[in-house]
Amino acid sequence: LVKVELINTGSELMLGRVLNTHQQWLCRRLADLGFVVTRQVAVADTARDIQQAVQESLSRATLVITTGGLGPTSDDITRELIAQMLGRRLHEDAAVSRQIDEFFAHRNRPRPVGTHVESMVPDGAIVLPNHYGTAPGLALAIDADPAKTGSNESGRKWLIMLPGPPRELRPMFDLAVTPWLHRELKPEFFACRTLRSTGIGESIVQEMVAPPLAALVAAGLEIGYCARPGAVDVRLTASGESAARLVAQGQTIVEKVLGKNIFGYDDEEIEQVVIRRLTEQKQTLALAESCTGGAIAHRLTNVPGASVVFRGGIVSYSNDAKQTILGVKTETLLAHGAVSEEVAAEMAAGVRAALGADYALAVTGIAGPGGGSESKPVGTVYLALAFPGGVKVKKQLNAWDRETFKQVTAQQALELLRVTLLKI
Amino acid sequence: LVKVELINTGSELMLGRVLNTHQQWLCRRLADLGFVVTRQVAVADTARDIQQAVQESLSRATLVITTGGLGPTSDDITRELIAQMLGRRLHEDAAVSRQIDEFFAHRNRPRPVGTHVESMVPDGAIVLPNHYGTAPGLALAIDADPAKTGSNESGRKWLIMLPGPPRELRPMFDLAVTPWLHRELKPEFFACRTLRSTGIGESIVQEMVAPPLAALVAAGLEIGYCARPGAVDVRLTASGESAARLVAQGQTIVEKVLGKNIFGYDDEEIEQVVIRRLTEQKQTLALAESCTGGAIAHRLTNVPGASVVFRGGIVSYSNDAKQTILGVKTETLLAHGAVSEEVAAEMAAGVRAALGADYALAVTGIAGPGGGSESKPVGTVYLALAFPGGVKVKKQLNAWDRETFKQVTAQQALELLRVTLLKI
Numbered sequence: 001l002v003k004v005e006l007i008n009t010g011s012e013l014m015l016g017r018v019l020n021t022h023q024q025w026l027c028r029r030l031a032d033l034g035f036v037v038t039r040q041v042a043v044a045d046t047a048r049d050i051q052q053a054v055q056e057s058l059s060r061a062t063l064v065i066t067t068g069g070l071g072p073t074s075d076d077i078t079r080e081l082i083a084q085m086l087g088r089r090l091h092e093d094a095a096v097s098r099q100i101d102e103f104f105a106h107r108n109r110p111r112p113v114g115t116h117v118e119s120m121v122p123d124g125a126i127v128l129p130n131h132y133g134t135a136p137g138l139a140l141a142i143d144a145d146p147a148k149t150g151s152n153e154s155g156r157k158w159l160i161m162l163p164g165p166p167r168e169l170r171p172m173f174d175l176a177v178t179p180w181l182h183r184e185l186k187p188e189f190f191a192c193r194t195l196r197s198t199g200i201g202e203s204i205v206q207e208m209v210a211p212p213l214a215a216l217v218a219a220g221l222e223i224g225y226c227a228r229p230g231a232v233d234v235r236l237t238a239s240g241e242s243a244a245r246l247v248a249q250g251q252t253i254v255e256k257v258l259g260k261n262i263f264g265y266d267d268e269e270i271e272q273v274v275i276r277r278l279t280e281q282k283q284t285l286a287l288a289e290s291c292t293g294g295a296i297a298h299r300l301t302n303v304p305g306a307s308v309v310f311r312g313g314i315v316s317y318s319n320d321a322k323q324t325i326l327g328v329k330t331e332t333l334l335a336h337g338a339v340s341e342e343v344a345a346e347m348a349a350g351v352r353a354a355l356g357a358d359y360a361l362a363v364t365g366i367a368g369p370g371g372g373s374e375s376k377p378v379g380t381v382y383l384a385l386a387f388p389g390g391v392k393v394k395k396q397l398n399a400w401d402r403e404t405f406k407q408v409t410a411q412q413a414l415e416l417l418r419v420t421l422l423k424i
Numbered sequence: 425l426v427k428v429e430l431i432n433t434g435s436e437l438m439l440g441r442v443l444n445t446h447q448q449w450l451c452r453r454l455a456d457l458g459f460v461v462t463r464q465v466a467v468a469d470t471a472r473d474i475q476q477a478v479q480e481s482l483s484r485a486t487l488v489i490t491t492g493g494l495g496p497t498s499d500d501i502t503r504e505l506i507a508q509m510l511g512r513r514l515h516e517d518a519a520v521s522r523q524i525d526e527f528f529a530h531r532n533r534p535r536p537v538g539t540h541v542e543s544m545v546p547d548g549a550i551v552l553p554n555h556y557g558t559a560p561g562l563a564l565a566i567d568a569d570p571a572k573t574g575s576n577e578s579g580r581k582w583l584i585m586l587p588g589p590p591r592e593l594r595p596m597f598d599l600a601v602t603p604w605l606h607r608e609l610k611p612e613f614f615a616c617r618t619l620r621s622t623g624i625g626e627s628i629v630q631e632m633v634a635p636p637l638a639a640l641v642a643a644g645l646e647i648g649y650c651a652r653p654g655a656v657d658v659r660l661t662a663s664g665e666s667a668a669r670l671v672a673q674g675q676t677i678v679e680k681v682l683g684k685n686i687f688g689y690d691d692e693e694i695e696q697v698v699i700r701r702l703t704e705q706k707q708t709l710a711l712a713e714s715c716t717g718g719a720i721a722h723r724l725t726n727v728p729g730a731s732v733v734f735r736g737g738i739v740s741y742s743n744d745a746k747q748t749i750l751g752v753k754t755e756t757l758l759a760h761g762a763v764s765e766e767v768a769a770e771m772a773a774g775v776r777a778a779l780g781a782d783y784a785l786a787v788t789g790i791a792g793p794g795g796g797s798e799s800k801p802v803g804t805v806y807l808a809l810a811f812p813g814g815v816k817v818k819k820q821l822n823a824w825d826r827e828t829f830k831q832v833t834a835q836q837a838l839e840l841l842r843v844t845l846l847k848i
Contacts, residue, residue: 016452028440112627203536293725294718301717312745
């Protein structure tokens, strides 16, 4: 097994000023290629912390990937520090320097003096071109020398340095690192399948799936469970020659046990499932969102090709918008209030008519923190689905913080549509 | 300085199946309390990895916080493993067991057998109540014993175990861990201020702010730079008795140099700034989003109190929606196409009238991956702002992946509004 460790550098990470998305993205890509990351480490932009982390990771892993610290500012020290640590001289790479010149020329901007360091390359390093920024990535082969690297295993090790910005790192990984990994490190047989379910709690899911999977687990299958807002994931993994067979047999069993509660596989989100299903059925969708404030539209329009089936949405944050655009009746608002079964139903029917869609989802509720009452506490929400045969409404109580409320409510609304589309 | 290390456990993290949001959230909270995390580690749910990580962290840090692995399923092993490692017996805690009984009784569901382990508490541990789930958190004082913990320092150390789900962990941290930290560990003087800017590249920002800050840096101020899509953050930090003064003086200098390019401070997002400004000026806002597909509405409605100024939005993903609801003229669509200066202007004016708002933002563009042409490549976008005095339109080329495109375009649209509101 090739051990891989990730090191993210950046003081902003340690102060919690940015969300680290590299770990998820890189781990997913590496897992798909047959590598499993065994440790993720993040440290500040200080020489001692970076050096210590790199040395420790090189002592355990065959491949170490660092992110960050290759840019032009004074806190970007990774390149220089690692070169020094490994006893490699830095030299100016003419091709890299030319690419940086072109980057600024193309944008009609003078090249800042600080970018000079970005064209410095450690002796013996492979340059990984940056098509979306200035600092290239670097790959270094390190032949085991316990005195210098703290290595306690024999054999060659690799250190790859990638830039921090995701829009530079991601294409660099796909275009330069992936083919290199295939060539230099032979990945092991590894299989992974995640089945994503809704409507059942984590404990019950385990009680349902663990007994029938026992024989496969004895043969080497591993099961993981992960509870998310509105969903429980069951993850099946295996390695070795029989990996693919074990995971496939496990999948068949879990599908049989959880049935229609499974909404998707692996990284599939419910919005992708719904868009695919609508596309296959040549049906269209409209939205009327009050308390979710555009969160459902945002999720649907993250899916490439959504424009084929998604006609549009109304974020009706004011009562006026509910009346003038969606045609909700004044009497209904007065008699039942904006957060009610009746208003949800009129919103769904109204937006379906206004945008000429086959299906229309509507949500109205109280996201909080303010606005709750005894009869309608914060978290109360009505979900409505208008479809060719009528309108159905569902009530939920999602008593969470504002952002989780929006996320869970969006998930429930999309689930209402998914289940209805299944029956057609 | 109290050293703090975080350990997140979960095989789903190592496979990249979930985004780790704990690190950012906990680091930010700890920094606000005067603690800086020196290392973040994530490992799989395997006994060896967890044990190794906990031992290493305890050897370096005074406070170690773990997340995950306290739940009821078979891969939840953190509690048992740490108790074993530290030589503590687990006993059933009657109060915790009663709370779990009540949790399920309140929801009219039978208590699953698997939740029994959640009421097991290591001898000597402090129980941190879970108000939003079943597994409590645990705090353990560890008196230095180099043989057992690998400690190389004298003095007491602390290990805190928190549950994995964010909606359980976050209130537990605020309600139980924060007061405990104040009592047990005296935080050092520490000051941190982030100034968030738009419209200038990272290198240029440094060239502008570093020279005038040089004297403060010599006195102990630290500067960090962080480039994001559409923004560059300048972070000023200092510790010791003069921390607050150094950071305040640095802030004054950066404000003078970057001027109106600073849109906010610390964790402030541009949508919060815009909502606050509109609220102060008693002005309202409407949106017409095509290519951003609800992303702007979603961001605005994440801000508590948005409903006071945000009248609503239209996600006009089809030409029909642009015509019937926004009143974009057929001739304009035919003459210039849906992605054009003219259509953007009509969308903004149309939604401003339809929802009776003072200001209206509109965006139309090509998010990709499909839909580009030679004259209008993927990434082309027109931003329009209708205001009491007229309409202004801005063209941008945001040639990134679909999700980054939506994020950057939303940022630019909100920036257009922010800058306009400044002039009033």
